Structure formats: C-alpha cells, structure tokens
Amino acid sequence: MTQMMQHCAGLKTKRNEAFLAIAESLRPDLYCEIRHPVGLIETVADAQELHGWKAVQAGEKEDIYQQVIKPGEEFIVDLGTHCVGYITLSFESVGSPPDAPAHVQLIFGETLAEMAEPFSEYQGWLSSSWLQQEDIYIDVLPATLSLSRRYCCRYVKVRVISTSPKFNLRLRDIHIQHVSSADMTSLLPLMTQDSLLKRIDDVSVLTLHNCMQDVFEDGPKRDRRLWLGDLRLQAQVAYYTFEGSADLVKRCLYLFAGVTREDGLVSANLFMKPDVIPDDTFLFDYSLFFVSTLHDYVQVTQDLSTLADLWPTAYRQIELALEHVDDRGIIQDQDYWWSFVDWHDALNKQASSQGIFIYVLSHAINLARLIDREKIIFLEKVQDELKANALKILWDEEKKFFISGKEKQISFASQVWLILSEVGDKEFRKKLIERLYNYPPEIKLRTPYMMHHFIDALMQEGEVERAIMEIKRYWGGMIKLGADTFWELFDPDNLNHSPYGSKIINSYCHAWSCTPAYFIRKYSL
C-alpha cells in the first residue's frame, strides 16, 4: 500500500494509499450561499483607521447597476462582509454597438488597503500572484462572466481600462457564491451574556467557517493549504461550534498520515491539488502537533479505530523529535526555520520547542493508555527528564525567566510554552505569569496563534479574568478596527506589521485566529 516517490531535489516521500482513500471518502460537500453587494464605497485616508483607510459610502446597492463606467473610471462594490467563493459579473454596453473589446480590471480585497493601494507598488517577498486581481477582455456585450478562480474578499474594485470612444459599460449584476464545508445551520448555541464576547464569538465562527473548505485551510486568500499548526486549533474550535465537524478533522489527520517523509515525519503542511502532496517544509513543533490533534480528536469522538490506524504515525513523531534532544536533555537549538512557534524573526525557538515537546508528550501518554500501554513508562520517563532538564538548564534563577538559545534570550513565548508544559509546580507557574505581567519580556507575542497559547496557559493556571481581558483586548482590538474575520497577524503596536514585507499580502481571515470561540464556549466565559 505504500509507495516511494521523488517530489523534488532530495526529498523522498511515502504514500499510504489506504489512508488517502479514507481521507477521500470523507471529502465534504460544500455549502453555497449567493451573496449580493450591499452598496458602493470609497476609500478615504484616515490615520485612526486600520492601515490608514476608512470606507465612506458612495452609493446604495441600486446605484451599482445605474452607474455608467467610462475608461479610467472605477468603483468599489461592498459585499457587506468577508466572503469566499466564486464571483459572477454581468456587463452591458451603453452607447453605440461595441466596436472594440472592453478591458476591465477586477481587484478583490479583504481590506480597504487592497482597494486603496496599488498592487503595482507591492514589494513583499511572497509572490505577488497572491494579490487578487484579474484582467478581463470582453469581446461580446452584454456578457455574463463567471470567474473560475475562487476569491476571498469583502470588496471588489471594478475598473474600466478601455472600451472605445463609442461605448461605455454598466454592471447588470455582481454576486458571489459564498462556499464553505461548514454548515451554518449546525452551529451550536452560544451561552455568553457578554456582548463583546458574543461579537468576538461571531467573528471567530465566521473566520472558521470561511477557512473550512475541502480541508481546514489556513487562510482562504493566501496559502489555502492544510497546515498542522492551524489544523490543531481549528479542530478545537470546530468541536465547540459546528456539530459534526470531527469528520473533517479525521479527513485531515488521514491526509497528513497518508503522505509523510520517507522516515515517517509528518510535513508542516499539505497541498491538495493536483494531488495530495506534502510540502518540503518540516517544522519540529508542527510535526509533533499531529499527536495533539489526534489526541483531541479521540477525546471528542472516542474513535479508537482511527486511533489504531494513526497511532504509529503519531508515535513516530515522538521518536523523530527525540533525535533533536542533545546530551543535556534539551532540544538542540538550530539556525534555520526549524520550529515555528511564532512569526517573529528575533525569537529563539529552543525553549518553546522544549515546552512543546513536553506538552505533546502528555497527549502521547494519554493516547498510549488507550492503545499502546507498553509505551507509557518510556514516554513518562522522557517527559520527566525533559521537564527536569528545562528547569535545570533553561531556567535562569537570577532573572526568574526561562532562557532560550546561546544568547539566553528571554521571550514571552518561551515562558508561555513552559507554563503550558506544566514545568515546575502550580505556585512556580503562577509566579511566572505574574512576572510576565510585571516585567514583560522584550520579545513579545506577535500572532493570534501564539496569543492563543498565552490564553490557554492563563486558563490552565486558573487566570480566567486575565484570559477574558486578553481576549477582549486582543481580538476585541481587531473588531474595533473593523475586522469581519480575524487576521493572520495583529500587533496592536504596529498595525502595518507583516512578516512578508507588505500588509496587503497578509491574510485577513486566518484559521489560527478563530480560537476565542473555543475558550468562550468551552469555559462558558
């Protein structure tokens, strides 16, 4: 059932066709909802707003189909909220019979910045091909165009580049077939009475909804891939929101186990087209999270048959992670992009990775109890040693923080992960949280993904009020700035922050950002 193949220079991968067949049998149907625009807007510079742009209404929805658009003119259609799907436009000509093709440029944006700032000035290091645009040439009018690419947007800019002196254009219709494998009618009820938390839950749910497609995508605008780190968090939220979504988690687990590196290492992410292909990116933490995602799935579903299938893959991640442990019992520090943890160039990943390994081992031990009791003692021994060594070697008694790497870096992330891994006793961890608030390290948390783990650590240590406050401050902060869905990146001190060199390439509906719904619902906040 397993075949070897060569994907690119040097990388050999292993396919388990039986697992891939199970994944394929779980491919979800997509729900489709037709959405029409709510009006026309213009972008106006305003330093108080996200990226310095605010939307000003420029027309009612009826006006969209009245306006005659001449070459050089444009307007921005507002779909009312963040949508993912397939756009259809109908154009007609106004004037003499069209004696030339009409050249129309379409720009799709999750944010106003994508509407206001020209893509031609993009200087980021990710491919500019992610910027959502299309040039269409209409030879015959009237014309109805159903665009074949899936777009992700709240706004659509329609710009007429050229017609001829003899005719202009008018839009007859524009709508989007908004698609998701999440069934809004299966949404579990929400109990909170807090209006801000309710709003945060709404936005979390829409974020998750828009990322749930054939698989759990990380972001429907950019990447659109199945990433393990995102999957783990999406699954946690999905169990508390969309009833029946465990099947999609199961599908994704079988996909990851279905295509691994030759030695069994799970890839950080998978491409789904033209076939299931593992990326040649492997991350220490993401591979380990296969264990946690399987653990959470089994806890929710009690599906021991899936556990039996996938336990060998899960256990293999532990074995491979052990190869990264040095003589002192500490995860080796590495130079290249070896462990993700957070989008932060300056962050040293060693201590966080130590915490993550310990954290994941708890899940492995829980699973071993169900399926492979012989491994329990070994796993517990490894975990105990990693914990002891963390305290012995990574703890700086003078600074009262965990340190990471040769430079003994003190970061927020290192503390969060070593708290989550339950290193030290309750009292020790409580004090460490206090210290984080009183003497916040310079290397802060940068992504909603890492913020999730901070909230999780606060909840674990019983700091419920602080957790709520952080959720309201951070995710509530995005809502104040107009978020329809939660973003890939949010640094309240630098709204233009992008790890990719340009804010317009950031994803503004990103799976790892949807976790407040998990906390609000699980803990009845």
Next chain:
Amino acid sequence: MTQMMQHCAGLKTKRNEAFLAIAESLRPDLYCEIRHPVGLIETVADAQELHGWKAVQAGEKEDIYQQVIKPGEEFIVDLGTHCVGYITLSFESVGSPPDAPAHVQLIFGETLAEMAEPFSEYQGWLSSSWLQQEDIYIDVLPATLSLSRRYCCRYVKVRVISTSPKFNLRLRDIHIQHVSSADMTSLLPLMTQDSLLKRIDDVSVLTLHNCMQDVFEDGPKRDRRLWLGDLRLQAQVAYYTFEGSADLVKRCLYLFAGVTREDGLVSANLFMKPDVIPDDTFLFDYSLFFVSTLHDYVQVTQDLSTLADLWPTAYRQIELALEHVDDRGIIQDQDYWWSFVDWHDALNKQASSQGIFIYVLSHAINLARLIDREKIIFLEKVQDELKANALKILWDEEKKFFISGKEKQISFASQVWLILSEVGDKEFRKKLIERLYNYPPEIKLRTPYMMHHFIDALMQEGEVERAIMEIKRYWGGMIKLGADTFWELFDPDNLNHSPYGSKIINSYCHAWSCTPAYFIRKYSL
C-alpha cells in the same frame, strides 16, 4: 417580417428576418488545423527592418520545452507564420511543490513590434483593448490552459511575472488551433511563372484565408467585422481562389440587406455578436458598393433568385446616393467622415465619390438588365449626367487633373476613381495616367485598398506592365519586409504610418490587401 428597433440614440434600424434566416443557413463550418511553434526568437533593433526590429533565432522548437522560466524572464515563441485561432498552453512547475499561484503574462503579436514595444506605452486613439494580451493566474500545476479568446498572431510572448522563491515554470506544450472557413484543399491552381508574383499570390491567399471566418472579416486581429468595402474586394479574390466561396459572399450580402437603417441604407459594417447589428457608421461609397458586390456575385453565379431578393436593397442605395447630388449634378462635399475612399486625413472625398457613384451605376445598369429593365433608361441618364458634370465641373483644364472640394484639391485618388468610372474617352484616360506618373499629386494613395483601385484602373486602361510593376513594388515591398500576410496600411515612405496613432494597433492581416491574387489569376499575369 420587418421589425423596427432602436439601437442607440437616434438610430432606427430595420430587420428583415427572412434575409437573416437565409444568411444563417449559409453559416460556414470552420476548418481547423493544429500548428506547433517552429522555434524561439529574440527581437533585435535594426533600422533596416520593418518598425526597426528584426527576429534572431534564440532556440530550436525543442528548446521551448526545456527552458526553465523564472519570474521576470520571458521568451518569444515563433509559430512560423501568421495564425488565427485558439491557443492552448501547458505549464509545469520546476522545484518544490508550487506554494503560490503562478502569474504569467501572454502577449500575442502579428509583428515583432508587438513583441518588442511595451503595450503600456500605447498612445493611439483606438481602444488599447485591441492589443492582444492576457494575464493568467495558475492555481494548480501542472495545468493546461485553453484560452477562450481567438488570437491572431505569428508570435507569442510568454512572460513569467511571479511564482514563488520555491518554484519556477516550464512550458510543456503550446499550440494553436488555426481556424478559417476557407478550405485550403479547394484552392484553385495558379498559372503564373513569375516567382515574385507567385510569392505575392501565396501571401494574398493566406491573407484572405485568415480573414475568412463566419463572415469575411476585415482583419482577424482588430475590428473582426464585416465591412462592405472589404467584402467587395474579398469576394473578387475568393471567386478566383477558393472554389465554392460564393456562398459566403451570398451570406454576407443577405446579412447587409437583413439589417439596414430604417430608410433602407446599408451600413458600412455589421457586428455579428451577440446578434447581427448594423454599426451606426454609414459611408457614401460603402453603401453603394452593395450594388457592386451583388453585381459581381450574380456575374459569377448567375444566381437570379438572390438577385431578385436583393435588387430592391441594391436599388435603394442608388436612390439614397442621389440625395447627395447637388444642383450642379456633383456629389455634395461634406465635412465629417462621410465617404471612405482611403485612410488619408487630408484627402477630399468629393471627386472620388463622384467617380464611385458613376462606377457603381454601371453595375446597377447591368443588374437592371437582368431583373428590372424599366430602370435602365433612368439609370443610364443619371450616369451620363454624372459623367458629363464630372468633366464639366471637376476637370481643371489648366492643371489637367480632376479637382475635389472647395479647395480644388488634386489627389491621386480622385484621378483613379474618375478613370475607373470611365469618364472621358480612352485617349483622355490614357493621358491622365501618363500625367499621374509624370506629375504625381501630393495627396498620394495610402492603403492597399486604394492601391487596388489604382491597379484596377491600370488594368482597365490596358496598362498591364505598369500594373504588374506596381503590384511587385507595393505588395512585393511588404514581402521584402517580411510580411506573412498583407497589411491594412503600407506607406513605403513611412513604415510606422498608422491612421490610429500607433503602428502596433494596425492590422497586419487585412482583407482589403489580398487583391493581387485577383489580378494575377484573372488576367493570368
């Protein structure tokens, strides 16, 4: 059967559904031939060549599918000759699995200038949407893309705008489905022994072939419409080249008669999609050429049933043309673009139009003899008067040239049309031709269309050697400059001439330019 409809401000048109049904029944099948590229080229500046560019071979055809193309790189595929049709491209990725869409720009050109000079610098007054380009975004690789628009090109430039740092592109296949309603296997044999005339005939035939689609198009790159002036010449060539092509002429005649202005005036051109629509452009000469085109068709086919159907439309053009005759019996001069004659801003059209009316009246009289004998005397009287008045009022005895308009302009075109209309006796016309050679007027002939009429006048007056010399000089001149098909515009003294403000918007395969084959074959040159 006739219904009135409003197309655009002020214009009322008349539809004859019976005529349109006959036209529809004659819609031709398209022949399709798959053509593969012959190699890769580069453009190199060379002042001796057309538009200052020459092609240098940059690779064999095998190299097209070897080359790895990175962002910012491009290559130019040479299809070997001028093609019209539907292009299919297949791309594959080279490197890691594609982690971003690939953005590829395609530029299609009839000429090297379209490959070498950026479309972004286009400043002509015709719509830039005619410049053949497409931006494609490929989400999944490998991918086979069958472009839905019909392109007209010898060259295809493939430029990779962006991929990602992790992969590049390679072309697996590129080909064109070359389409035409002309059947190359029905091509009538050519008798000439003259190698240059043979080459000119070849290029004429390919020009006609590539313009023969659903209808006789004027140019398959730009306009793509059925123009009466072009139709008349295409039909003349088609009778001598592609056996059985009279049906396509018949179809086009019924189309023009099927949609006219409310008063019966035939439009200068028709749009074929989304439905048959007459353009709101009416030209004195083009409307009259309906009569000549019908005349030539009946002469070739003896199809009296079609003549019976279409004679009323033909006769109506004569009646409407008579409204333009002033008290002196001369066609009224007008300011706006009222009569075509030639693409020449400075050209006054009065005398030429007088000639054209007289010329067309000969055809009307011939047709009346077959179908409406009662009109003969009237038509002959009109023609005699127009001829007499031309000599009386338009002939400048001192300058020995026909004059045109208030400014008494002496142009080449006026002389040509008054020769073709057989004003004056044989001796008079012979002398006028001598004078044209010895004292060429400043306002020269600009288009192959007007050159055709000059050749026709020379042949009519028995100046065979001169006609051959002019064909070899003018059309041979295009061949020397690398023409695969004959051009819309050719001014040997200004190769960059364009009536549209940019040479790259000119059509380089243009129906009205294909007539040497007619002369070579009809007169066995």
